[in-house]
Amino acid sequence: MKKLGMFFILIIFIIIPAFAQTTEISAELEAQLTAIEIFVSENRGLPILEPVPVQFITRQQARDIAIESALNDFLVVDLNQQGLLYRALGFVSDANIFAEAYVASLGETVVGFYLPELGGLNMILPEGESLGDNLSFYQQSIYAHEFLHALQDQHFEIPIEKERYTTDQFLALRALIEGDANLVQRNYVLYGIENNLGDINSLQSSQTVTDALPIMKNEENLVYIGGLQFVMTIHATGGWDAVNAMYANLPQSSEQILQPAKYIAGDMPIPVELADISGVLGDDWQLGVTTTIGQFYLSEYLSPYTASSLAYQATNGWGGDTMSIYQHPNTNELAWALGITWDAPIEKEQREFSDLYTQIFEMGFDIVSETPLCGVLDGMTTCFANTDTTTFITSAPTTDLAQALLTHVTAE
Ligand SMILES: [Zn+2]
Numbered sequence: 001m002k003k004l005g006m007f008f009i010l011i012i013f014i015i016i017p018a019f020a021q022t023t024e025i026s027a028e029l030e031a032q033l034t035a036i037e038i039f040v041s042e043n044r045g046l047p048i049l050e051p052v053p054v055q056f057i058t059r060q061q062a063r064d065i066a067i068e069s070a071l072n073d074f075l076v077v078d079l080n081q082q083g084l085l086y087r088a089l090g091f092v093s094d095a096n097i098f099a100e101a102y103v104a105s106l107g108e109t110v111v112g113f114y115l116p117e118l119g120g121l122n123m124i125l126p127e128g129e130s131l132g133d134n135l136s137f138y139q140q141s142i143y144a145h146e147f148l149h150a151l152q153d154q155h156f157e158i159p160i161e162k163e164r165y166t167t168d169q170f171l172a173l174r175a176l177i178e179g180d181a182n183l184v185q186r187n188y189v190l191y192g193i194e195n196n197l198g199d200i201n202s203l204q205s206s207q208t209v210t211d212a213l214p215i216m217k218n219e220e221n222l223v224y225i226g227g228l229q230f231v232m233t234i235h236a237t238g239g240w241d242a243v244n245a246m247y248a249n250l251p252q253s254s255e256q257i258l259q260p261a262k263y264i265a266g267d268m269p270i271p272v273e274l275a276d277i278s279g280v281l282g283d284d285w286q287l288g289v290t291t292t293i294g295q296f297y298l299s300e301y302l303s304p305y306t307a308s309s310l311a312y313q314a315t316n317g318w319g320g321d322t323m324s325i326y327q328h329p330n331t332n333e334l335a336w337a338l339g340i341t342w343d344a345p346i347e348k349e350q351r352e353f354s355d356l357y358t359q360i361f362e363m364g365f366d367i368v369s370e371t372p373l374c375g376v377l378d379g380m381t382t383c384f385a386n387t388d389t390t391t392f393i394t395s396a397p398t399t400d401l402a403q404a405l406l407t408h409v410t411a412e
Pocket residue numbers: 073074145146149177178181
């Protein structure tokens with residue numbers, strides 16, 4: 001990574017001062033960009049407080065920035081933690097596969113991004129094309145989306161340090177930010193069609209096919225499409241003021257994004273206490289991450305084994321969770337424990353999940369114990385049991401260890 005770090009610094013220093021020379025923006029293009037900026041500012045009701053630096057870069061340059069910063073259009077994700085979570089929940093067999101797929105898909109699909117750290121808006125030139133005097137209609141709509149990110153940065157105090165958020169909170173924050181930008185992008189498209197601002201076919205043809213992992217596609221769906229629906233629902237209750245107010249009262253869970261009524265009702269995630277399992281694992285194991293995975297990832301965890309509508313339904317009573325993932329530095333193996341609590345009525349919501357999860361065990365795992373229920377899949381034993389308030393799941397490379405973990409976390 002060190003080499004890439006140097007490369008990245010060079011790129012930043014080369015691109016930023018040089019953009020005016022290498023990709024000079026013509027007066028005609030400048031006028032087009034200004035018109036989009038004015039539309040966005042007026043449509044969204046947020047004045048432009050200061051000019052936003054803009055640069056047009058090549059896809060290769062975007063790929064290089066993606067490799068270094070794991071940028072996500074606006075926010076930067078923690079690839080290490082995300083990789084551990086993906087492995088633990090069975091989305092990937094190897095964290096490297098995830099990191100590579102992540103960067104590859106960013107390099108391939110991102111069409112523009114706004115990085116608060118750099119304070120600038122980056123637009124990616126279509127492959128093999130140079131900058132002309134006009135953006136295609138599709139590029140205009142992307143510009144509207146990215147420019148809204150710049151206005152979000154100017155008007156709202158969005159803490160961007162990812163340490164402040166659980167995995168689930170971070171997903172909810174991304175859904176708010178991208179849903180807001182998507183709503184303005186959508187408004188621009190409608191306005192553009194009405195005013196003949198470009199060829200609407202460019203909206204279709206510009207969409208790239210990607211090799212992204214299924215989980216990443218589903219995540220993008222939640223953030224961009226689910227986020228749009230979420231923001232539209234809130235917008236319908238009180239216009240942009242209601243949307244603005246969310247930046248001071250951030251959505252706290254993917255459950256709230258999936259079911260906006262829960263955000264409106266102030267249905268907050270319930271903290272779940274999970275006993276420290278480091279003593280059971282022993283000194284060799286290292287804590288990778290303790291976080292909240294939320295309804296979205298829990299549902300995705302069940303999805304490979306059942307219809308996604310059933311997985312969604314079974315997790316609908318999600319109330320809160322805590323997950324700890326440990327890694328063995330020599331063998332690279334994982335061991336983890338997850339405690340999930342449920343909304344009232346707890347018994348009903350817990351039973352719905354347990355019934356489906358038991359079926360999944362019976363179909364997809366080699367059962368090695370009935371009480372507690374433990375099954376083996378891909379060299380990992382997973383066990384689960386319910387207390388009155390909480391469903392506990394543990395997983396480890398051996399059955400003894402998975403059972404010992406379960407005994408420990410379910411002990412009163
Ligand atoms: Zn965005």
